[in-house]
Amino acid sequence: MPALPLNSQNLPYPDPIHPIIVHFVIAMVFFSFFCDVVGYFTHNNRLFEVSFWNMFVASVAIFLAVIFGQFEAGLANNYEAVQPTLNFHTVMGWSLAALVAAITAWRFVIRNRKPLKIPPAYLGVATFLICLVFLQVYLGSKLFWVYGLHVEPVVEAMKQGALR
Template sequence: MFEYLPPLNDRNLPYPDTIHPIVVHFVIAMVLFAFICDAIGFFTRNPRLYEVSWWNLFFATISIFIAVIFGQIEAGLSDPYTAVAPVLNLHTLLGWSLSGIIAAATGWRYVIRSRDPKQLPIAYLGMGVLLTVLTCFQVYLGDELVWVYGLHTEAVVEATKGGVLQ
């Protein structure tokens, strides 16, 4: 069965470069921009920004599941060594959690939008602050995986295959 799969390249991937970071940057931008639009709309009483926020959150919900799927594939192909495993596990757990949290926030936002598209409860803004903090922490973990631990970089893949990193 494995002979039908494409061979892995020097980054331990079956395709030229990682896809997870590309997709996840859209999610990060859309979630943060949605919160910014909500906050500005709330304080300036401009309900048009709520519509912008809604669509950003809607597409972030779809995109995060794509990001998580590619994240799972790429994490499985990364051959993590001992030092990186706790960070990768926390990043994975938080990624799955964020997909559920963002989906729930989008559902809540849909109900708010259906009832009165010109009002936004302060509790929803509080949830937006929490979502922003979790997203920023997730970004920190992802940056650590790439820039500190070097997952899917040629040097680390080579060192792992050579038994230097375990």
Template sequence: MLEYLPPLNDHNLPYPDTIHPIVVHFVIAMVLFAVVCDAIGYFTRNPRLYEVSWWNLFFATISIFIAIIFGQVEAGLAEAYAAVEPTLNLHTIIGWSLSGVIAAMTGWRYVLRVRDPKVLPVSFLGAGLFLTGIVLFQVYLGDLLVWVYGLHTVPVVEALKEAGLQ
């Protein structure tokens, strides 16, 4: 069965480079932009920005599940040596949790939008601020995985192969 799988490259992946960071950057941008649009729309009383925010949250909800799928595949192919495991596990748990939080906020936003698309309660802005905090912490963990621990970087993959840890 394994002979049907493509060989792993110098990034320890069956495709040219990591896909998870590419997709997840769209999610990050859409979520943060949605929160910013909500805040600006609320304080300037411009309900057109609520529509922009709604569509960003909607597509972020879809995109985060795509990011998680690739993240799970790439985490499974990564050489998770002892030092990286706690950070990788926390990043995975928060990623799955974040998908639920974003989906719940999108559902909440949909209900608010159906009731009155020109009104946004302060509690939703507070939830958006909480969501921003989770996203920023998740970005920090992802940065650690790449820039400190070097997951899927050529030098780390080669070093692990040479050390016989693969």
């Protein structure tokens, strides 16, 4: 079977899909956290339901984000300087996928047992999750803005042998 032709960004399709899905996941995780915090302090239990469904969808979408991230990282022309950040970003991505799924499962149990209340311990773990998401956003931003993965001039420089 012939290989798909790659475009100027070194991808077989017009634009990277990973960032599109990732930004969706980030927004859903942050909004879920926001709804839980506001719901906790205002005692508005409807926000807890919004929070749960945001985490549920995020827990499915994050696996798609990681899979597309792995695929697109494999297509990127990696050079030596990018490797440590890319490796850490990859490990963090899989770890966050597992953590988001676990927190969603915990959130499901909370929703079934006490739908009108969120325990402070859950909010603490969710705060930790938000901190990890910020770290992952930093790493992803660094891969794009500093190292230029799937950025046309960097892809061209790699093809010409300017980067190693």
